[in-house]
Amino acid sequence: MARRNLNDLLYFITIAREGSFTRAAAHLGVTQSALSQAINGLEARLRIRLLTRTTRSVSPTAAGERLLNAIGHRFDEIESELDALTELRDKPSGTVRITCGDNVLQTILLLKLAPLLREYPDVKLEFDVNYGLRDIVADRFDAGVRLGSTIDKDMIAIPIGPPLRMAVVASPAYLADHPAPKQPHDLMAHNCINQRMATSGGLYVWDFERKGRKLNVRVDGQLIFNTAQPQVDAALAGLGVTLLPEDEVMAHIEAGRLVRVLEDWCPPFAGYHLYYPSRRQPSPAFALVVDALRYAKPGGAKSS
Template identity: 80%
Template sequence: MARRNLNDLLAFVTVAREGSFTKAAGTLGVTQSALSQAIRGLEERLQIRLLTRTTRSVAPTSAGERLMKAIGHRFDEIEAELEALTELRDKPAGTVRITCGDNILHTVLLPKLMPLLREYPDIKLEFDMNYGFRDIVADRFDAGVRMGNTIDKDMIAVPIGPSLQMAVVASPDYFAAHPAPKTPADLTAHQCINQRMPTSGGLYVWDFERRGKQVNVRVDGPLIFNTAPPQVDAALAGLGIALLPEDELMPHIESGRLVRVLQDWCPKFAGYHLYYPSKRQPSPAFSLVVKALRFSGPRQP
């Protein structure tokens, strides 16, 4: 098959995966018009429609789905082999793509990985800031970062931080105007800052446990967010009580800008882990990233 046809097949696979000509063009580093022309030429040569285009989305037809299943993984295998060839270089090279949240990026990933980049200048890191549960295989990430208790069993999970607790907090001004809750049930009488879950779309139910007793509380309040930073800001502004992993709040707790309550109702749990597919053949660059991030402190609960 002519080389240009291979390029057209790669164009098709990328558009089908991204669901967008704009995103695919950015991934491939070509113009949208060139990408459209490549897909149109491939469809004309095969004499069959591969993609269904609307004003808002692009999706494979049944023929396109069949072609994706037949060749999509082939390009992944080629990429993996090309990455593996970096073992023969004097220095590891390649791009490592990680999806993660904002706070863990700034507190753990960047501090631990910046020395790696200085030592190995041919390694590139790409971070996707996302609070949802991305499918790292389908979205072609090398790894993701989540709490240890939320990772699928078929993934390899490497601890990158200590065990954590959730923290219930509010500002000193808020607690000056409202009595601090003594039990989780007391939260129903307070203004609480809610979180919309990115996966289910429902509001987060506040979970507590003490001496084997588990309590779930559905809180209410004037604010709902889908990420952590604005919840922290709202709590600092005295707008209500927030519940977040303690690492998001510790600087404010230690400075006195936030007051922590109900700590004895918040058991420790496995902290942040880097996770990746168990079937993945790690490249030298990825292996160095894992080594740099691995947490060497006390064992997780």
């Protein structure tokens, strides 16, 4: 295919991945009409429909899916190689895109990456705060951040924080009116603050373990949220008991605003990890981000 059609192919890949002419145009920095003309021309030359268009969405046809699978990763490889050329510059540059939750963004990522930004002014960071399990390859992120136990095995996972524990907490005012639970099943008699999971759409099942004994408890209560901060706020207001990673509530526990219960039923688990595809060719800017975030155990070297 002639060189002049490479832009048309890039436009097609972006539209197919974004599922929208509007989002693709914004991503590419061109107008929607230019995209539409390019795709119409590409389909005319190939004499086959590549995209199915409706008033609400755009999706690849069978032929479009075949073309996307055949060439999409090659454009990604070209982009990675172009990024890698910055290695030959005096200073690394480029944009690193990371999807993560807001708490880890505030408590780990920004704190660790601020010195890097000051030292390398040509490096840019873009954060996507999202609680769903984003497909970082399909959504073209350089990396994501999740708890270690939730990362797919085909990804490279780098620890960026210490092991964590869950914490069951309530306000002193709430516990003054309700006896503190002694066993996980006691929670069934409490007004528990639930979380709707972004991935499954179901309510989070509270899980516990002590001395090898595991328990799952389906709690009930008046409040359901889909993110952590409202759960913290509701617990502080005395509206019930909630279960969250301890880093979300530790400051309130230490200040006495929240009281921790069932601590012996909450063992440590793998903390936050930065993850990215094993086949990814890291750019110099991305390598700097990985090194800056890598967790160093107290008194020891950084984790590998």
